[in-house]
Amino acid sequence: MVMNRKCIIRLSRYKNALKRLKSLGFVKVFSGNLADAAGVTSSQVRKDFSLFGITGNRRGGYRVDELIERISLILGKNELQKVVIVGMGNIGKALMRYRGFEAGGIKVLAGFDIDPAKYNKLAEIPILPLEDFREFVQSQGVKIAILAVPDVSAHHVSEVIISAGIKGILNFAPIQLRGADDVVVSSINLEVELENLIYFVNAGAKTEPEIEA
Amino acid sequence: MVMNRKCIIRLSRYKNALKRLKSLGFVKVFSGNLADAAGVTSSQVRKDFSLFGITGNRRGGYRVDELIERISLILGKNELQKVVIVGMGNIGKALMRYRGFEAGGIKVLAGFDIDPAKYNKLAEIPILPLEDFREFVQSQGVKIAILAVPDVSAHHVSEVIISAGIKGILNFAPIQLRGADDVVVSSINLEVELENLIYFVNAGAKTEPEIEA
DNA sequence: GTTTTATTGCCTTAGTTTTCACAATAATTT
DNA sequence: AAATTATTGTGAAAACTAAGGCAATAAAAC
Structure with missing residues (x-):
């Protein structure tokens, strides 16, 4: 492998x-x-x-x-890959509406939040209470979650979703998640990305550092 | 360096x-x-x-x-770093509203789009026509742009902003940008990220691949 | 059907990044 | 103030990753 x-x-x-x-x-x-x-x-x-x-x-x-x-x-894309999004803030909502996933065989099944004002259980892609997370992912067999919650809640929420059986997290929170050994965490930190860019721009980088998030 | x-x-x-x-x-x-x-x-x-x-x-x-x-x-963060966002779709708007940048010394000066329905020249962070891009970034001395336009327009728009003097692009479009030699391009491709995650989850990755976009 | 040509597949070499190991030395203890 | 201890700073070794080079060979040309 x-x-x-x-x-x-x-x-x-x-x-x-x-x-x-x-x-x-x-x-x-x-x-x-x-x-x-x-x-x-x-x-x-x-x-x-x-x-x-x-x-x-x-x-x-x-x-x-x-x-x-x-x-x-090899990439596991011959079958539909089910994911959920946790955190319905700016980023979470934008990802929910993002249409680029479908063409690639990735299906967003639901969003989750703790704010009742955001719930929308009847939408095509429902927004559900975080309390329902475990039951949902277990019944649907979801293993991948996108984590788009504020940094202060990120650690706690990551523990919740890992205990519910999530095995892969795409983390947008600007903290270093410490997952269990069998959980893969991939982080996208926008500020870090920009800092990088700023560094290489200021350095007048000739050698373009072929960056792929 | x-x-x-x-x-x-x-x-x-x-x-x-x-x-x-x-x-x-x-x-x-x-x-x-x-x-x-x-x-x-x-x-x-x-x-x-x-x-x-x-x-x-x-x-x-x-x-x-x-x-x-x-x-x-070293990271150039002792002075305020000015950036603009091009493309006011889901991702662009979410990034515009994202409050995490300010704490890190990054200031989003404006958004740009080609759709007049999205213009809002009087907002705190204005949304301006792409035609005004060159003048804006040159007068403000902006060197960094976040590119969040649909894939079909990404190449064209990247040429426009590079010719206006942009030296660093954080690209969210799912295409491989070919910039000039003195332009640094950093790409965040959500589908690629998820494919990666799926691969390592399916592989039962013990060795967490310390992913940082 | 033979010769030529272009491309793969892989072995070898080079380059990059990380880890190891330990001397140097500043803080703390006696 | 001498001895001990913990931590840095860095050269060397190891591990990892990419590039180069070329024999094997399938397709194309003759």
Whole structure:
């Protein structure tokens, strides 16, 4: 099992590039094409593929359909992935309305909050009380949650959702979550992102630090 | 000049940890404390500091105030950093309302869109036509933009803002921006993030892949 | 059907990042 | 004030990641 995060990110990029190429009518693709699309070298593409046992034809490249299928399987995207959003503030609501997930096989099943004024149990994507979280995710088999609560509540809420069985958290709160060993936490900290950008802009960075959240 | 992105991210984390420690009354801090707070080893902390010429006292640790000051200077956070947001869709509006930036010395000066229905020139943070972008950022000296437009317009809009003088872009559009050499692009792709999370959750990741967008 | 050509697959080399180990030394104890 | 202890600062080693180079070989050309 490949545990290199950067490699998995590149797989996602290859998949996106492949979908574009497919929509343009491409049937075959070479490592160099994907390399250009993803901004890496062709050796890197072939090396990544070899890590997952993906093979093509010498001189014939790779079949686009097959490759998309193969990568989707690796990324778990051949089946619909169910997620929930916890925290219906600015970010949480925006993510709830974000339509980009559906095309990628990601389905937001519900939002959760502690503020009764935000509940809306009848909406297409319902907003439910946090008290209902455990029952909901267990009955629906949800393993992934997006955490978009204020920093002061983030630690507490993370414990609640982990105890309910969540195994992966995309954390937008600007704190370092300490999850259980079998829980994967991925953080997006907007201020840290901006600080980074500011640093490299001020540094007059020639070497663009190919940043992918 | 240190060009290691991960190292800069850790600096941001150290700074956040230091601010918390300061608010708790800490005056001195040891590399081990910061290591715990940031989820790294103490050698890593000291090595990072040594890269920037930050020194403490043997056996005495580091002074919290001094360290915050020093790191802020490195990250360019000793002066107010002005940013603009381009694209007033779900994400753009949410970021506009996000109050977390101010505490960190980041000031959102304005939002921009092409839809006249969204203009609001009199708001505290005005929403202006994209046509006014160049004049605005040049008169205000803005170098950083958050790009939150739909993927189809992202490439075009990025060219517009780069030609207006933007040197750093935090890109939320799910495409690979190809900026000029002196423009730093940092991308946050929510779908890629989730795909990553799904992969590592399915892999039953023991080794939490310390993800920081 | 033979030759040429382009591309993969992988082994090797190079580069980067992290960890280890320990001398130097400032604070604390005796 | 001497001895002890805890912590830094950094050079060296290890681990990890990416790039380069080339034999194997499938497709294309002749």
